[in-house]
Amino acid sequence: MPVKITAVPLERCLDSRDLSEPQVGPKGEVLVFGVSQQGKGEIHTRDVSGGAEETWLLEPAPSVTRGFGGGCFQWLPDGSGVVYAAKTGGLWEAARGATSACRIDTQSPVTASRFGVAVSASGEWIACVQNLCELVVVHRATGEEHVIAQPHAFVFDPVWNGDELYWQAWSQPHMPWDESEIWSAHIAQREAHVVLHQPGVSIQQVQFSATGEMGVLSDVNGWLQPYHVVDGELVALLPPGEQVECGNPQWGMGAHTWCWSPDTTEIAIARNLEGFGDLVVVSVATREMRSLGRGVHGSLQWNSAGILALRTGAVTPTQLVKYAAQTFEREILATSEVDSTGGAWSQYELVEPTLGAVDCGNYNVPYRLYSPTTNETSEQPFIVWVHGGPTDQWQVTFMARVAYWVGRGVRVMIVDHRGTSGHGRAFQQSLNGHWGEFDTADLIAVVRHVHASGWATPQNTFFMGGSAGGFAALNAAGIAPELCAGVIALYPVVDLADSAEHSWYYEQHSIAVLVGDSPENELLYAERSPLSKVSALAKVKVLLLHGDLDTSVPMNHSITLAQALRKAGGSVALHIMEGEGHGFRLRHNQLREYELIGEFIFTL
Known part of the structure; x- marks a missing residue:
């Protein structure tokens, strides 16, 4: 075995890219994900089953996020293309393989700062957040748009369940991790009403299963963890006594540290273990838990092919991985490591940290x-x-x-x-x-x-x-x-x-x-x-x-x-x-x- 090199050259440290929000298309065949490098963001694609990674050059350029955030783009329900937020402003639609996009929100200024893209199940309506504080819905065909009137100063992460739109909301003096609520509105009436609220409790990351079951993350028990929402009540999904965090402070939109399985019988959840991390699968019925792998995980999505995630660690440059359905065998689909005159990261002697605490x-x-x-x-x-x-x-x-x-x-x-x-x-x-x-x-x-x-x-x-x-x-x-x-x-x-x-x-x-x-x-x-x-x-x-x-x-x-x-x-x-x-x-x-x-x- 060759001797590892201790000192990492600057070139190796500087030659890198960020990966973000992987999404498999509705048919389960094509994967899209964000890539940013040196201040420039792009969308990349590759077949889930294999093949080369390709750059999907779009004009105008997408407003790709970094790390475990998201909200820049979403597949159309039929898989024919994506809707995305542009770096220069506005909502745009691009057909698969096309390099130019069509403006959707034609009734707003071209520079409108919009993010948190959510496409309705019918593909008729696009929801987004403007300037972090307004919830906007836009008719995809006509550009007709409406601001959903709601009482809070900030809104995050719109998500559809049929024709009902849900989102997270909060107001001063709170930040979303201090106290936040879940609201919803039907697209026909567009009248907002509160769905979940508890004083002094943070509620985030609304997720709906394929069968319409609702779940959220909440710190109602003192730890930010996943809950099944049943008749307006929060039912814990983790085993009793689990004192671990399963989410992070929301400094941006689009975090996905948990998700439902395609059949709603299980959830996948990224746990924070004193700064380290792992990915576990939990049975909804029994709360039995099994670990799939160590490492800090985020941007989770579970479909028929398996669980998609971003994975990283002290000695592991960020990877886009797939845990295969049934076997949960891990496969690397993309990595943040790029070619460098400094050589591959694997030749360097990297270290894991040791945990400690001062009494x-x-x-x-x-x-x-x-x-x-x-x-x-x-x-x-x-x-x-x-x-x-x-x-x-x-x-x-x-x-x-x-x-x-x-x-x-x-x-x-x-x-x-x-x-x-x-x-x-x-x-x-x-x-x-x-x-x-x-x-x-x-x-x-x-x-x-x-x-x-x-x-x-x-x-x-x-x-x-x-x-x-x-x-x-x-x-x-x-x-x-x-x-x-x-x-x-x-x-x-x-x-x-x-x-x-x-x-x-x-x-x-x-x-x-x-x-x-x-x-x-x-x-x-x-x-x-x-x-x-x-x-x-x-x-x-x-x-x-x-x-x-x-x-x-x-x-x-x-x-x-x-x-x-x-x-x-x-x-x-x-x-x-x-x-x-x-x-x-x-x-x-x-x-x-x-x-x-x-x-x-x-x-x-």
Whole structure:
């Protein structure tokens, strides 16, 4: 067996693509799925039974999503083509094999921002979500359209059951994982009424079986899990005592972490096992459960050929897989790995993380530690990496950035501070009222544990994170600068009062809930912001990276902090990534990110 290579070259990390929302056609023969690379999205096709993957070039280009999200396109009921949302706006129909599409919503502006495409069973009506807040139905033949009047500020994931349209809805001050409801309307009357609602409960991912049985995900028992809806009541589908999450915070539409079997006797469900994952099949009648395979799964669909899913793990680049009907034998249909001058991922020595937790008295702070296979010493750089959100979690998916740094002798710890998803509703909700406080305290507790365990010293410890993760990293270093050598913050929140006024409207209202008061309480907002900790942050080195097109966290956050740190005599480097939004998609900017971070951690 050839010796594995430890250090992964940059070319291998940068040469990749994202796969999304696989869908088999109504006849079970052809598979379509989204592919995005370097900011460009396409739809690809291949035969389910085999054959080459082909690019379905469409004009205008589809608004393909990334990862486990969806909502860009859907097959027509007869399999003759797809309806999709275009990147430039509007709803379009394309026949199989065609390269040009026909506009469906001809009565709306061509730039209308629409997503969450849902085609009725008859093919007569198309439902979609406009600007995340309006539910629109469009007659496919005439372009006639109607906005379904309903009382909520946000709507997600329309789905048809015959001529009845269902969707998820919620309003301020909630986010969908705090409290959300299921509503419906018949296409003839188009009068909305609530179907499922419980105060303080999240309900999402409405799914209907082939026989019309309704199911949802809900955290009514404290864990986000699948339920069968029977006479308006939620009936658990998982065995009693299963304390696992089966879904994620909805930062976008189209998640499918569970689905019905074609005969309605079973469900498939992707479970979150402390950040790791597996795919299981559960009997609806007996709740007997069997595991089909390890790995984080998403975008599930079950048809006569078997179960389709996206699958990934620490050493597994994202795959589009099929678990065959009857045998559930797994077959890889497509992969995120592309040809690279860096060679195949299989030649590199990739590592699985180890699970751990820091005991903080009445709660634990979970973490996942990625360690190099070379001899470990306390002199190796140690990155404490924080996810964004702050309501989110980095599960054990394939992360080229982690593989790159670990292959160069860096230990990387992914921290699940209070407010992280994946550990039940109580842990997730515990950050409400304490953002900037509890997450910061948890990071500091973890780093003290790292040093007490002899894994690193303050001289080679780095806090790192993006967005809300950058916020937490900067806050931790600002309160306990003696614990680290520096902070790497990508597009960080640094001023809560400014974010409450200028951040992305989808989450803008949640800041008051997370902080625990209104923006009028200037003192509290200032105390929780990194910008109030400049004198302490000036004692460590700071690297700031920000996109000039970022509308979620405008780049003035990083600019303002950099100016304040320089005025205080601190050592700060600010780099603006041109043409980038909230996250870096362009290859030359990704290359620059790696190089700047490497220079930062290896020269301190």
